[in-house]
Amino acid sequence: MSEFLSPRLRRGDMTFGEKLWQVSWSLVFFISLIAGVGFLMLYSAANGAWDPWASRQMVRYAVGLGVMLVIAMIDVRQLMRWAYPIYGVVFVLLVGVEVRGSIGMGAQRWIDLGFFQLQPSELMKVALVLALARYFHGASLEDVGRPFYLVPPMLMVFAPAALVLKQPDLGTALMLIAGSGVIFFMAGVRLWKFGVVLGLAVAAVPIAWGFLRDYQKARVLTFLNPENDPLGTGYHILQSKIALGSGGVFGKGFLQGTQSHLNFLPERQTDFIFTMMAEEFGMAGGLVLLALYVVVLIYGFAIAIRSRHQFGRLVAIGITTTFFLYIFINIAMVMGLIPVVGVPLPLISYGGTAMLTLMIGFGCLMSVHVHRDVQMGRRGGYEEP
Template sequence: MPVKVHPGSRGAIVGHKHENMSLLQKLLQINWGLVLLVLTLSGIGLGMLYSAANGNFDPWASRQAVRLAGGCIIMLVVALVDIRFWFKCSYLFYFGALILLIGVEVMGSVGMGAKRWINLGVIQLQPSELMKIAIVMALARYFHGVSAENIRRPLMLIVPLLMVAAPSVLVLKQPDLGTTVLLIMASGAVFFCAGVRLWKFVLVAVAGMAAIPVGWQFLKPYQQNRVLTFLDPEKDPLGTGYNIIQSKIALGSGGVSGKGFLQGTQSHLNFLPEKQTDFIFTMLAEEFGMIGALALLGIYILVLIYGMAISARARNQYARLLALGLTTNLFLYVFINMAMVMGLVPVVGVPLPLISYGGTVMLTILIGIGLVMSAWVHRDIRIPRHGVVEGA
């Protein structure tokens, strides 16, 4: 006797299979091409940190290698965890990161004139970096439960706007203007992809521009100097303009093919500041030239393409918004850092992901990539939305 097949039964069967995958099946589902790109970027980063120390693994490359090993394990574990677990814990992680940001105000340690870290003994934890992941998770969870019709209602945006405003104010007080910008822009990407109308973004942008004269008064003197230096770096070439001028000199001196590994003069003669963190791309461009810089940019573009493709393939709104928000966050890291060292935007202290030295930043990036891969591994799992199962 012929078996009647319901129109949505095939999708249901596929979804059911993915909901009951074994650990081995999940490992096979991991996007190993993306893992290879991540390891390639990390390897380049270790090489540049080795160069920054004049051909020594200490003090930066050796520590970064240990963090990388641990971070990669965490990334794979995150990728294997069911996407529904991350969905359920999204608000918990957000409020946890928010509490840590409040903790910075109470017991944070000061470094380079800013209070951004909590000393845990083993590692200096920077909660603002964790918030970059947590805010995307929380917004993806919120908009997953909001229908397209309700998103058009301004009152429905009050809660997510407050979710963005609370950590942004806390991070701005540290002060950390660069991270504040990243938080707001990555959140904006989630808002846009969730279906918030474009005119509302225009309205917010106009209001923001109108508030610039007022906001200027609340910036720290060094932050004001950074903006003024961006507009005219030659005004104080030995003071506030020194960093960006030396960065441009190093970028230009690399030429097409560069001076060679360990042969960069601006970096190895200590003219280039913060060569292991914010200005590491400048050192790479000096040693490997335009070819090396474009090759690195090409790898980043491939990673971003993977992230966008994973977002498009996911069968539930939470995974779509999560993957897209975290991919946008990675893009902002890369864009702002490269634009900063080329003098296209003010210097705001944003590291180059997986290349620059830093434990919390590397861990944050790898966790974010792990969440994107979790969206891929569990791409056919459906999460109920207003009583309707997606993908059925």
């Protein structure tokens, strides 16, 4: 098919206007629609006030939307060339958290920039996708089949995951590992190798248990039996289940949720915002939001399929998988299906770095879409077909 494409498209020699025309504006619409739902829920979380959450989130989204469109205009080959330096900078920031990070809610995860609390572990989700996509770009099945070939990318995954786990942030560490696993699989790594890694991980569980913080152990034990301490460690998840159940099919109505507005539901603007939404709009409202998420996921996988270069396919798959993990972990967490790990609901939960990370990721996804027909060599330059 590539011989029927315009040579300009294969080289990526597009004007700014042509690139702007190639942007998937329908995807931008659905992303904005989900963010709009988030603004309304943050308005409700503040008992019918735009401050302190909704107004700030709207500004952050506006800035993030601009960042997304700027990244979409960047040639995907430039993203590939800068993938390793970006990874290196974010990794240094992660090390910086260990040295001079800010402590909040019992964890050391942020760097105080004065005007903004930066969480490098969130940025690592995108940086790691770019770095792994560059490493596996152009790799043959023979390359991927050699065990030593997989050592560098495994180090790229487990080094930041270990730093994130030390903060401690179990949820983000698991997201880094799970999202990277999908990229490894799409690059051609055999299933039996995943089986070996999974077996080693299971065997290491007793050892890892000894390194968990007391509150992390409490979360796991609470997940297994939340009724054991209903006023202590089990309080969050029990109140979340009560709110979910009380919403019924169509909910109690906007601003009418009792569990959230009477302050029984903790962290309703961040981790448990889906619970508040389900209480006010019921199962129907929750399903509508999930449908919007599914549409965005379909767009992401479609962009991956249409990309004519391996780097773009792996970036699109990695970003889309990360977006899926945000959704799955948060909703499963508030429903009591997995332990509480503090992962925000994408584009809905209040948070600056999480919003910025998502919009940067969508920008990379859009860049892949805009430059989907570019012919790329192993080093990222133009290559004649």
